[in-house]
Amino acid sequence: MRIAELSRASGVPPATIKYYVREGLLPSGVRTHRNQVEYSEDHVYRLRLIRALLDIGGLSVDAASELLAVLDTGKLTVRESVGEVLYALGGRRSPVGEHEQGAATADVEALLTRRGWQVDEQSPARRTLIDVCAALRLLGHADVVAAMDDYATASETIAATDIGLVRSEPSLERMTETAIVGTLLGDTLLSALRRLAQEHLSQQLLPED
Structure with a gap:
C-alpha cells in the first residue's frame, strides 16, 4: 500500500507517518520506484502500537522510541x-x-x-x-x-x-x-x-x- 492508503488504514496523517520514520519509531517502507514507497499491514499494526504508547500511555516520542x-x-x-x-x-x-x-x-x-x-x-x-x-x-x-x-x-x-x-x-x-x-x-x-x-x-x- 502507498502512504495515503497507510494513512487511511491507520488514521495517522502522512506527515506524522514520515516523522515516525525519521525518528526511528516506524520502519521504512520498501522503495519500489524513485518517488514511491510501499507499506504493509505490519506498518499498520506498528502505527497502532505507536499511537497507543503515545496517546493512551502518555509516553514521549523519545521514550516510545527507546521501548520500541x-x-x-x-x-x-x-x-x-x-x-x-x-x-x-x-x-x-x-x-x-x-x-x-x-x-x-x-x-x-x-x-x-x-x-x-x-x-x-x-x-x-x-x-x-x-x-x-x-x-x-x-x-x-x-x-x-x-x-x-x-x-x-x-x-x-x-x-x-x-x-x-x-x-x-x-x-x-x-x-x-x-x-x-x-x-x-x-x-x-x-x-x-x-x-x-x-x-x-x-x-x-x-x-x-
Whole structure:
C-alpha cells in the first residue's frame, strides 16, 4: 500500500507517518520506484502500537522510541527484555528534604525486606516509591505509607497476572510487546479500574454529609 492508503488504514496523517520514520519509531517502507514507497499491514499494526504508547500511555516520542528499540532488538532473553522495558519506563522524581528522604528510604527498604522482593538498587520504580513515601510523610499522610503492605499484596497479584500473560506468548517478540503494552497501558487500565471501584465503594462506605 502507498502512504495515503497507510494513512487511511491507520488514521495517522502522512506527515506524522514520515516523522515516525525519521525518528526511528516506524520502519521504512520498501522503495519500489524513485518517488514511491510501499507499506504493509505490519506498518499498520506498528502505527497502532505507536499511537497507543503515545496517546493512551502518555509516553514521549523519545521514550516510545527507546521501548520500541527494545522490541526490535530480538537478541535479549525474555527476562532481559522485560527488565529493559521496566527500566525504560522509568519513574517520576520529586526532590524532597533529607529527613523525609531518609525516613522514606527506610520505609521502602523495610517493605522490600518483609516481602522478600528482589529489586535492584537502581530500579526507577524503587526511587519513585521512595519519593512518594517522602511526599506522603511531608503532607502528614503517614497512614497511607503504613498501608503499603496492603497495596503491595494487591500489586503482587497483579504482577503475577502480568508475568503470566507474558509467559503465554509464543515468541520473544510477542513476549516483549506484551510486557510493553501490558505494563504501560495496564497502568492506565488499573488507574481507571481503581477510580471506578472507589466511586462504587464510596457510595456504600462513606457518609453522605
